[in-house]
Structure formats: C-alpha cells, structure tokens
Amino acid sequence: MSEQIERIKTLIIGSGPAGYTAAIYAARADLKPVMYTGMEPGGQLTTTTEVDNFPGYPEGIDGPTMMVQLQQQAERFGTEVRIGMVTAVDFSDELGGIHKITVDDSKLIEAETVIISTGASAKYLNIPSEQRLRGGGVSACAVCDGFFYKGQEVAIVGAGDTAAEEASYLANICKKVTMLVRKDHMRASKAMQHRVNSLENIEVRYNTEVDEVLGEQVVEGLRMVNNQTGEKEDIEITGLFIAIGHKPNTDIFKGQLEMDETGYVITEGKSTKTNKPGVFASGDVQDKEYRQAVTAAGTGCMAALDAERYLASIESKEAVVS
Numbered sequence: 001m002s003e004q005i006e007r008i009k010t011l012i013i014g015s016g017p018a019g020y021t022a023a024i025y026a027a028r029a030d031l032k033p034v035m036y037t038g039m040e041p042g043g044q045l046t047t048t049t050e051v052d053n054f055p056g057y058p059e060g061i062d063g064p065t066m067m068v069q070l071q072q073q074a075e076r077f078g079t080e081v082r083i084g085m086v087t088a089v090d091f092s093d094e095l096g097g098i099h100k101i102t103v104d105d106s107k108l109i110e111a112e113t114v115i116i117s118t119g120a121s122a123k124y125l126n127i128p129s130e131q132r133l134r135g136g137g138v139s140a141c142a143v144c145d146g147f148f149y150k151g152q153e154v155a156i157v158g159a160g161d162t163a164a165e166e167a168s169y170l171a172n173i174c175k176k177v178t179m180l181v182r183k184d185h186m187r188a189s190k191a192m193q194h195r196v197n198s199l200e201n202i203e204v205r206y207n208t209e210v211d212e213v214l215g216e217q218v219v220e221g222l223r224m225v226n227n228q229t230g231e232k233e234d235i236e237i238t239g240l241f242i243a244i245g246h247k248p249n250t251d252i253f254k255g256q257l258e259m260d261e262t263g264y265v266i267t268e269g270k271s272t273k274t275n276k277p278g279v280f281a282s283g284d285v286q287d288k289e290y291r292q293a294v295t296a297a298g299t300g301c302m303a304a305l306d307a308e309r310y311l312a313s314i315e316s317k318e319a320v321v322s
C-alpha cells in the first residue's frame with residue numbers, strides 16, 4: 001500500500017452519464033472533482049451504437065462518441081479524469097467527516113464528499129451466440145433499442161415485472177413479440193401478467209429457453225428449446241431482448257451504505273443523499289425504475305448540487321463555531 005494520501009473535495013466514482021454530469025456541475029461549482037472511470041470508461045453507452053433518445057442530438061449519436069463528448073465537457077471545467085477502480089471505501093459517519101477511498105488496492109484518497117455513479121450491469125444469458133450478437137440485434141434495453149425493430153418480429157427473455165413491462169412496450173412497436181419464460185409460470189405481478197396476456201401480438205412460451213441465437217453479423221432467428229421435452233424450434237426474429245435483471249455495481253459499498261434487497265443504493269426522498277453524510281449516489285446505481293442515460297444524467301446533476309450544498313453547510317457551521 002502506497003504511503004501517499006491525497007486529500008480532495010469531491011470524488012466521483014464512475015464515468016457514465018451520471019458521473020460525467022455530476023463532474024460538469026461539480027467542476028463549475030469549484031469542487032475540483034476527481035473522477036475514477038472504473039473498468040468501463042464511458043459506462044454502458046459505450047456498448048451501444050445508436051443513441052436516439054438523448055435530448056440535443058437531432059440525428060442521434062453513437063454511444064462511444066457521446067461519452068467522449070461528455071468527458072471533454074467535464075474536463076473543460078477542470079474535472080480530473082483518471083483511469084482506475086475504486087477497490088475499497090471507508091465512509092465517515094460524522095457530519096463533515098473525511099471519507100477514505102482506496103483505488104486499485106494501492107492509492108489512498110481522502111475526500112470531503114463522494115458521488116457514487118457506478119451503474120448497474122444488465123445480466124445476460126452468457127451463451128456464445130448471444131455474446132457475439134450483442135449490438136447486432138441482441139439488447140438488454142427495450143426502451144432504448146425497441147424503436148429500431150418497428151414493425152418487425154422480436155423475442156424477449158424473462159419472466160419478471162421488467163420483462164413483462166418491456167414485452168408490452170415492444171408489443172406497441174413491433175409486429176410480434178415472442179416471450180420466453182423458463183418456468184411454467186411468470187414471476188411478474190398479476191396485473192403485469194394480465195397486461196401481457198391481453199396483448200394479441202405477444203406469444204408467451206413457457207418452459208422455454210434460448211438454445212442459440214441465429215445469424216452471423218446480425219440476429220436472423222432464434223433456436224428455442226423446451227426444457228421439459230428437449231424439443232427445439234427455430235423462429236425468425238430480428239431482435240432479441242434480454243430482460244433477466246440487472247446487478248448494481250455496489251459490492252464495494254456493502255456494509256457501508258444502506259441498500260435494498262437487490263443491492264441498489266437507497267437515497268433519501270427526492271435527493272441523492274445516502275445514509276452517510278457527504279456521500280451521494282446518482283444514476284442507475286440508485287434507480288432500478290428508469291435506467292436511462294437522461295435520468296442518470298439528471299440525478300448526476302442533483303448529486304453535484306447536493307454535494308455543493310452539503311459542503312457549504314459544513315463551512316457555514318465551521319464559521320459560526322470559530
């Protein structure tokens with residue numbers, strides 16, 4: 001472990017839309033933010049080609065370009081962007097306390113405020129044909145990519161509320177949606193099941209799993225397998241949506257921050273405040289409901305404003321005491 005300890009005002013963990021928006025606001029408020037990018041500089045949008053729903057890009061933009069532009073905007077105001085993983089944290093319980101953060105198991109940082117923007121990773125089936133065709137018709141976000149399959153036949157994998165909601169969303173856009181449910185029933189709420197069953201262009205296949213995604217460069221079909229009979233069947237589709245859940249990237253915060261049962265960081269009311277004073281959370285890491293770039297950016301802005309106000313309140317308390 002290195003002996004050198006660096007003291008900073010604001011540390012931002014994660015470089016997706018939430019982290020960069022927090023950085024833009026924090027830098028402009030003179031909080032001199034330092035950001036660690038983590039293992040995926042630019043975040044989840046670097047894994048997608050076309051982003052069509054972020055305001056301000058009338059022609060759409062590809063995800064990696066958008067994230068480079070966000071980085072440039074954050075750096076323009078003085079954000080220091082560093083490559084590195086936060087590997088451990090020791091958050092203070094005290095108002096005005098100093099938070100200790102370890103980067104890459106070696107560097108120690110002391111921060112007055114911390115903004116957590118580590119996102120939530122979509123879960124995939126992890127079969128080779130699915131991995132090969134990610135971005136070529138395999139997607140983990142119906143709201144993001146459904147529009148590209150307007151009038152076409154698609155399939156969705158999953159059985160929970162999110163899968164049912166995404167299937168209904170796709171049914172409004174696509175010609176037909178085949179929904180693959182691994183068990184003989186859905187996990188989704190009765191209301192969501194009713195919604196799915198009431199839509200004529202959704203066909204639910206129970207006891208059914210993906211055997212293989214068909215196509216070389218892009219998705220051309222799906223080989224399904226009935227897990228009771230072993231019977232296989234091919235269907236023609238152009239898009240496959242995986243809706244089997246997300247994993248918030250919060251392992252390093254366990255035992256430090258309040259989280260829900262699935263590991264999402266809990267924030268207070270409409271704010272980005274966590275249960276530790278001076279520690280804020282923004283983006284998908286604290287939002288299992290919307291999970292969009294623009295909502296992540298919105299809460300990134302909120303986190304920087306919350307951090308700025310927190311520091312101002314500490315400073316005014318110190319001024320009164322002295």
Ligand SMILES: Cc1cc2nc3c(=O)[nH]c(=O)nc-3n(C[C@H](O)[C@H](O)[C@H](O)COP(=O)(O)OP(=O)(O)OC[C@H]3O[C@@H](n4cnc5c(N)ncnc54)[C@H](O)[C@@H]3O)c2cc1C
Pocket residue numbers: 013014015016017018019036037038039040041042043044045047048050051052053054084085086087117118119120121122139140141144145249252282283284285291292293294296
């Ligand atoms: C295939 C795909 C397509 C999508 N398309 C769209 C779209 O068209 N429009 C849209 O609005 N949304 C889209 N989304 C959703 C969107 O990408 C997310 O909602 C958004 O990126 C969330 O932003 P975030 O900043 O919260 O987290 P993320 O973008 O997930 O970024 C998390 C960041 O945290 C970093 N990190 C994690 N752990 C650590 C650590 N220990 N130390 C340091 N850094 C760490 C990662 O490296 C990463 O930089 C898509 C998602 C996917 C997967």
